[in-house]
Amino acid sequence: MPTKLSRRNFIRLCAGSAAAISMTGFLAPYMSEAVAAGAPSVIWIQGASCTGCSISLLNTVHPDIKKVLTEVISLRYHPNIMAASGDLAIQEMFKVADEGNFFLVVEGAVPTGADGLYCTVGEENGHHITFENLVTTIGKKANAILSFGTCSAFGGIPATPPNPTNCKPVDQVVKDVPVINVPGCPPHPDWMVGTIA
Secondary structure: OOOOOOHHHHHHHHHHHHHHHHHHHHHHHHHHHHHHHOOOEEEEEEOEOOOHHHHHHHOOOOOOHHHHHHHHOEEEEOOOOOOOOHHHHHHHHHHHHHHOOEEEEEEOEEEOHHHHOOOEEEEEOOEEEEHHHHHHHHHOOOOEEEEEOHHHHHOOHHHOOOOOOOEEOHHHOOOOOOEEEEOOOOOOHHHHHHHHO
């Protein structure tokens, strides 16, 4: 049975839809500016997360993900979508960090319990690299840290009591570096692309 829609609710629905659709158009001039300025280098790391923020980014429409990755940003490290893996990928990440002039995107909360061993992301010289260590060492070299998603911005579900892994948001772990929070579960791709660009 069809639902009756009042004129007032119809106008509200249309206005909300128009606002949502025009957001992408609003970002278009800024995207053009960003492309002209050159693609910023980005290191994207993941901690206590579900990778929903990455999936949201991959679903971007205007510009599409191909344009984002080839013209808008230079995604130098991402554990899910880069071709390299293992030691080769970790070495590339540290190389980019040592070169400087990059943005660090953090997806997921930072587990700090058990000296960070609840979340390891690789090895270096036979020692575990904890996510906490990675966020602090690479974060200090970044132009800024972009905390994408509610988990990295505020702790999210991983930091919910009783929080046995002692998860924290990024800004409680890294100091003296600008941290830009882009919350959402997941954040809209326009918010992420617009923030990076």
